[in-house]
Amino acid sequence: MPQIELAGKKYEVDEDGFLQELDKWNEEFAQAYAHTEDIEGTLTEEHWKLINYLRNYYQQFGIAPMIRKICKDLGIDMKKLYELFPTGPAKGACKLAGLSKPTGCV
Amino acid sequence: MAKSDTPLLDELEKGKWPSFVKDMKQAAQKSPMAEDLLRQLELSYKDKIGHWKHGGIVGVKGYGAGVIGRYSDRPDLFPNVQAFHTMRVNHPTGWFYKTDALRNLCDVWDKHGSSLTNMHGATGDVILLGTKTEHLQSCFDDLSAAGFDLGGSGSALRTPSACVGPGRCEWACVDSLDVCYNLTMHYQDKMHRPMFPYKFKIKVSACANDCVASIARSDFSVIGTWKGDIQINQKEVLAYAVSAINIQTEVCDLCPTKCMEWNGKELKIYNEDCTRCMHCINLMSKALRPGKERGATILVGGKAPIVQGALLSWVIVPFMKLEPPYTELKDLIDRIQDWWDEHGKSRERLGELITRLGMRVFLRAVGLPAVPQMVKAPRTNPYVFFWPEEIQKEVK
Numbered sequence: 001m002p003q004i005e006l007a008g009k010k011y012e013v014d015e016d017g018f019l020q021e022l023d024k025w026n027e028e029f030a031q032a033y034a035h036t037e038d039i040e041g042t043l044t045e046e047h048w049k050l051i052n053y054l055r056n057y058y059q060q061f062g063i064a065p066m067i068r069k070i071c072k073d074l075g076i077d078m079k080k081l082y083e084l085f086p087t088g089p090a091k092g093a094c095k096l097a098g099l100s101k102p103t104g105c106v
Numbered sequence: 107m108a109k110s111d112t113p114l115l116d117e118l119e120k121g122k123w124p125s126f127v128k129d130m131k132q133a134a135q136k137s138p139m140a141e142d143l144l145r146q147l148e149l150s151y152k153d154k155i156g157h158w159k160h161g162g163i164v165g166v167k168g169y170g171a172g173v174i175g176r177y178s179d180r181p182d183l184f185p186n187v188q189a190f191h192t193m194r195v196n197h198p199t200g201w202f203y204k205t206d207a208l209r210n211l212c213d214v215w216d217k218h219g220s221s222l223t224n225m226h227g228a229t230g231d232v233i234l235l236g237t238k239t240e241h242l243q244s245c246f247d248d249l250s251a252a253g254f255d256l257g258g259s260g261s262a263l264r265t266p267s268a269c270v271g272p273g274r275c276e277w278a279c280v281d282s283l284d285v286c287y288n289l290t291m292h293y294q295d296k297m298h299r300p301m302f303p304y305k306f307k308i309k310v311s312a313c314a315n316d317c318v319a320s321i322a323r324s325d326f327s328v329i330g331t332w333k334g335d336i337q338i339n340q341k342e343v344l345a346y347a348v349s350a351i352n353i354q355t356e357v358c359d360l361c362p363t364k365c366m367e368w369n370g371k372e373l374k375i376y377n378e379d380c381t382r383c384m385h386c387i388n389l390m391s392k393a394l395r396p397g398k399e400r401g402a403t404i405l406v407g408g409k410a411p412i413v414q415g416a417l418l419s420w421v422i423v424p425f426m427k428l429e430p431p432y433t434e435l436k437d438l439i440d441r442i443q444d445w446w447d448e449h450g451k452s453r454e455r456l457g458e459l460i461t462r463l464g465m466r467v468f469l470r471a472v473g474l475p476a477v478p479q480m481v482k483a484p485r486t487n488p489y490v491f492f493w494p495e496e497i498q499k500e501v502k
């Protein structure tokens with residue numbers, strides 16, 4: 001397993017950079033990791049809203065929500081999603097939120 | 107590479123067929139990735155197990171689709187395929203290229219990837235096989251500079267695809283190339299930024315000869331057809347009879363609906379029973395032509411085996427005129443996708459959702475009238491579920 005160091009702490013991640021030990025997630029992790037997903041500077045309130053929503057949903061249901069549900073529940077559209085997370089909700093947002101990697105072959 | 111490295115794969119080079127092993131060996135001479143790929147495949151044959159890990163999530167900026175992540179589960183043995191991602195590149199409609207465009211494409215791929223390609227994949231796209239994570243963005247940038255864009259992958263609208271149609275073929279009943287290109291440009295967002303429960307494929311065949319390509323491989327199939335009578339030139343029919351074919355056995359007897367009659371002098375077609383399968387027209391292209399009023403039949407629900415088994419698309423619009431800007435077609439696609447996106451479970455294709463919730467729910471949701479052509483298996487199950495209020499109406 002590769003390791004990364006963010007804000008002075010070490011984390012186990014998979015080859016795509018998804019956090020392996022989910023309980024180690026914290027806000028400094030998300031902030032320090034943001035630049036690898038093409039987000040410049042500090043995470044805004046809108047970023048956090050999505051990250052927290054993803055984490056809550058994941059804790060409740062054990063999977064990431066479907067895109068349409070995200071957009072509906074948060075009242076944002078696809079354009080806004082990609083403005084916030086340029087590498088997309090599955091790759092960028094889930095990774096910063098510390099969700100395990102969405103699986104599937106294709 | 108010494109031959110003895112891959113004794114099992116070498117077997118696949120024997121015989122008279124083309125062999126992907128030969129291609130891969132050729133590529134291996136200059137690409138270490140291709141070489142490790144060969145060696146890993148040999149090990150897979152030996153162990154009888156695929157040595158790729160399950161999925162991967164990688165991409166380029168602004169896109170959620172177009173790259174399929176792959177990693178070797180034996181990077182210790184095959185370090186050059188530790189990451190071996192596939193890039194799907196949107197093909198030019200009808201697969202027409204100038205040679206310099208192809209050379210450009212290959213140069214980009216020699217620079218960034220394994221140099222192995224699959225022209226073209228089952229999806230229609232150009233499949234570029236095997237690159238590393240750190241090359242993805244620069245490869246995408248080079249592809250863009252060469253005029254190419256990525257196609258769809260994952261839970262997105264997949265790159266629409268079409269038969270070569272009027273580009274080369276006199277039988278085309280609709281301009282499959284233009285429909286495909288127009289839809290591709292119109293739906294860029296749905297292709298690049300996955301938002302659906304699962305994949306959604308659109309394929310356009312300009313006549314029924316290519317019907318399987320669209321009904322077996324797409325959620326939304328467009329097949330060119332006509333209204334009215336097949337155009338007959340009796341003089342040419344006679345010419346065929348004299349010189350080329352046995353019209354009774356080869357044409358009439360093989361007509362699937364047996365709607366043709368040949369008395370040795372004149373061919374008669376009972377057009378009301380013709381299913382416009384193209385068989386007779388294929389055999390006597392100088393004598394028979396599709397009818398004059400052209401359009402397309404729209405079918406939905408096709409998919410390959412994964413999750414709930416294979417389905418073939420079935421008819422939902424018997425005849426639609428297709429003229430740019432294809433507003434009626436796009437409105438229908440939007441209504442269907444909206445309903446599916448709203449009600450579909452994760453990894454549920456359109457055909458499976460219709461099967462689960464029922465055709466009448468689907469028809470009402472997308473605003474289509476029920477018509478006899480929709481009956482999916484008329485010979486085995488001609489029944490239709492009516493809404494209670496419709497039954498009420500009949501009783502009064």
Ligand code: HEM
Nearest residue numbers: 105106158176190192226227228229230231233235305412
């Ligand atoms: C258990 C593992 C795998 C499963 C279940 C699987 C399944 C599939 C399926 C269902 C498709 C069709 C997707 C579509 O058209 O929408 C597909 C396409 C494809 N897969 Fe896999 N796959 C697996 C592993 C791999 C691996 C290891 C590679 C390469 C290293 C790979 C490369 C591809 C490529 C290049 C395509 C696109 C082909 C085309 O469009 O013609 N797959 N796979």
Ligand code: HEM
Nearest residue numbers: 227228229230305307322323324408409410411412413455
């Ligand atoms: C000679 C044998 C086979 C051929 C030629 C073949 C060909 C294809 C093609 C062309 C596609 C892509 C269709 C598309 O464009 O959507 C496909 C998809 C697929 N095939 Fe096969 N296939 C074969 C056998 C199998 C078998 C044995 C399985 C599974 C046990 C399988 C599972 C799949 C799956 C899961 C997909 C993706 C389906 C989807 O999600 O739409 N195939 N196959």
Ligand code: SF4
Nearest residue numbers: 269275278312313316
């Ligand atoms: S499907 Fe029909 S129109 Fe398209 S290329 Fe084949 S024969 Fe021609």
Ligand code: SF4
Nearest residue numbers: 361380381383384386
């Ligand atoms: S198109 Fe097909 S169904 Fe129609 S008359 Fe010709 S062979 Fe028969």
